[in-house]
């Protein structure tokens with residue numbers, strides 16, 4: 193076991209983690225250069241990860257370096273998927289902290305470091321992208337020391353692009369990271385740190401064996417659950433064990449210190465939840481379970497509706513299947529007067545929401561329409577004593593209702609030149625400055641308390657654009673606070689569109705109403721008749737706009753009787769309309785429901 197090294201690789205998004213992981217696979221001969229050339233970013237294996245060039249799901253790979261066995265888990269850098277970092281951190285002893293030499297330490301780097309330190313990991317700082325002309329290694333070293341508190345004199349310098357420094361990095365992993373502790377002869381305790389559902393094999397569990405061994409044919413049980421949801425006893429026979437290289441490689445046994453996978457004809461991910469401890473059945477079982485994980489909480493909600501109501505059963509099945517893999521996505525049936533029947537779904541953030549929607553459309557062939565996203569509020573109706581959770585603004589009743597909203601603690605790191613602009617942005621989003629300090633000569637850290645609803649819109653994009661791409665942010669939930677909040681409805685051609693309702697602060701009511709009607713006027717196409725758009729609070733119209741009548745004849749350009757071209761254009765127009773929702777007699781495009789997200793500028 194003293195030859196094993198288990199580690200995660202953490203960093204701010206785009207620091208080059210996945211590219212560096214590829215290089216490590218190549219340098220250790222795990223994957224050939226030819227294979228890498230044909231399929232770069234080996235650990236970003238799913239098509240959406242490749243298309244968006246981001247890591248969504250943590251992936252492990254085992255490599256040999258000298259006489260050591262190194263298992264590396266590549267974790268996502270984006271905040272929405274930070275849970276994957278904390279889960280994986282509990283399965284390893286060390287972490288590579290990758291800092292982009294041209295950008296230095298960023299806000300998300302700090303929150304990942306906190307997760308790693310909480311899990312007691314040994315950190316090896318790596319300064320990557322040293323090939324870039326804008327690389328500033330001394331500044332990156334200084335920031336690692338100032339902000340992270342690590343000795344950066346021995347930071348490993350790499351270029352994941354050219355492969356420079358990768359061998360030194362592998363040596364450092366073996367020399368500086370501790371081997372796993374644990375006892376091979378003890379009763380089995382395996383931590384389930386991730387899982388996914390495979391339609392042929394059932395649930396595939398990713399495990400870290402903390403103590404003992406597990407082999408094919410063993411009877412195992414999760415320690416937190418004696419029975420599955422269907423009432424059957426939670427005991428399973430292991431039918432495969434193995435490790436990832438990064439593709440699955442079957443082996444005879446996993447033993448203490450190993451990271452690997454196992455299958456045991458488990459039907460639902462919930463039967464052996466992530467964070468659970470697996471042990472053997474009967475007398476050979478361990479008595480104590482390993483510390484589990486805290487539950488994640490969805491923070492952004494939206495209604496998803498099939499454009500064709502006949503797709504509702506297929507959509508339910510698709511959501512159930514996705515939930516098997518991604519327990520952080522929640523859903524329940526939803527009915528909207530304007531949009532029909534669908535599901536109210538909860539996500540960890542807007543990126544998680546948009547990735548899930550894309551998966552529903554691409555993997556399950558569904559055509560969906562999404563309502564405006566919202567956070568979850570607590571409301572207290574007049575005369576009642578119990579606060580209720582409400583994630584759909586349309587279901588907040590009119591009249592006297594107290595509303596509490598979630599707040600987040602936000603950390604911003606930027607160049608001192610951009611402080612004014614970021615402060616102005618935060619204040620315009622109802623932020624309260626908690627702390628401001630210089631970190632290094634020209635970089636500043638700002639701490640704000642900010643309503644989550646203001647944060648989950650385009651706040652991150654606005655931080656980026658106001659800081660020329662160099663500012664970064666991270667946040668964590670802080671708690672609920674009462675505020676003078678009201679439900680704002682939107683009426684289009686005199687019909688209330690419940691999917692556009694939102695919650696706004698009374699002080700900003702007129703500005704919010706104006707913003708909404710202006711934005712909708714821009715995105716709703718002209719119709720054959722005049723269309724009135726109104727923002728309404730408590731029955732009172734606070735802002736209105738009008739779209740004048742117009743008939744769009746897409747075939748007007750086709751003089752000369754080109755029938756096939758005419759047909760093509762009409763078909764294209766019909767397809768475009770699928771992404772429109774008919775509300776009363778008005779066709780409203782999907783973007784109208786996302787208008788609420790683009791505040792800045």
Ligand SMILES: Nc1nc2c(ncn2[C@@H]2O[C@H](COP(=O)(O)OP(=O)(O)OP(=O)(O)O)[C@@H](O)[C@H]2O)c(=O)[nH]1
Pocket residue numbers: 203204205206207208209210211212245246247267268269270320321322323324350351352353354
């Ligand atoms: N010049 C240069 N570019 C690099 C280097 N390493 C990575 N890149 C580029 O930086 C971009 C981001 O790299 P990724 O490996 O996807 O970054 P990541 O940190 O894994 O990003 P997430 O998975 O989204 O968290 C890609 O365009 C890479 O080609 C490097 O050493 N030098």
